[in-house]
Amino acid sequence: MMKLMLAPNLVTGQHWINVLAAAGVQCEMHNRYLNGALGDIPADQCAPELWLADERDEILARRLIDAARQGPAADAPAWRCGQCGESLEAQFTVCWQCGTPRDPLDG
Numbered sequence: 617m618m619k620l621m622l623a624p625n626l627v628t629g630q631h632w633i634n635v636l637a638a639a640g641v642q643c644e645m646h647n648r649y650l651n652g653a654l655g656d657i658p659a660d661q662c663a664p665e666l667w668l669a670d671e672r673d674e675i676l677a678r679r680l681i682d683a684a685r686q687g688p689a690a691d692a693p694a695w696r697c698g699q700c701g702e703s704l705e706a707q708f709t710v711c712w713q714c715g716t717p718r719d720p721l722d723g
C-alpha cells in the first residue's frame with residue numbers, strides 16, 4: 617500500500633476510488649477523523665486519504681484522478697468514448713471500458 621493523495625472530502629474521495637476501480641486500479645480511502653467534530657484539526661489532517669494497493673499503479677492513478685477532477689457538470693450530457701466508442705453516462709470522466717479520459721472538447 618502507498619498513500620496516493622488527499623481528497624477534499626469523502627464524496628470526492630469515493631468518486632475518485634470509483635474512477636480508479638473502473639480502470640482496474642485498487643484503491644482504499646482512509647480517514648483518521650471520520651465525520652467527527654473536526655474542531656481544531658487542520659484541514660489537511662482530516663481530509664480522506666487515498667491509498668493505492670499497488671504503488672506501480674501510481675502514474676495511472678494520478679492521471680485518472682486529474683481527469684476526474686475536471687469532471688463534468690451535474691447536467692452534462694452522456695458522451696461516447698473516442699477510443700473504443702463506448703457510450704458513457706455524464707458522471708464518468710474516464711471510459712470504464714478502456715480507461716481513456718473523456719475528451720473535454722467532446723459532447
Ligand SMILES: [Zn+2]
Pocket residue numbers: 697698699700701702711712713714715716
Ligand atoms: Zn473507451
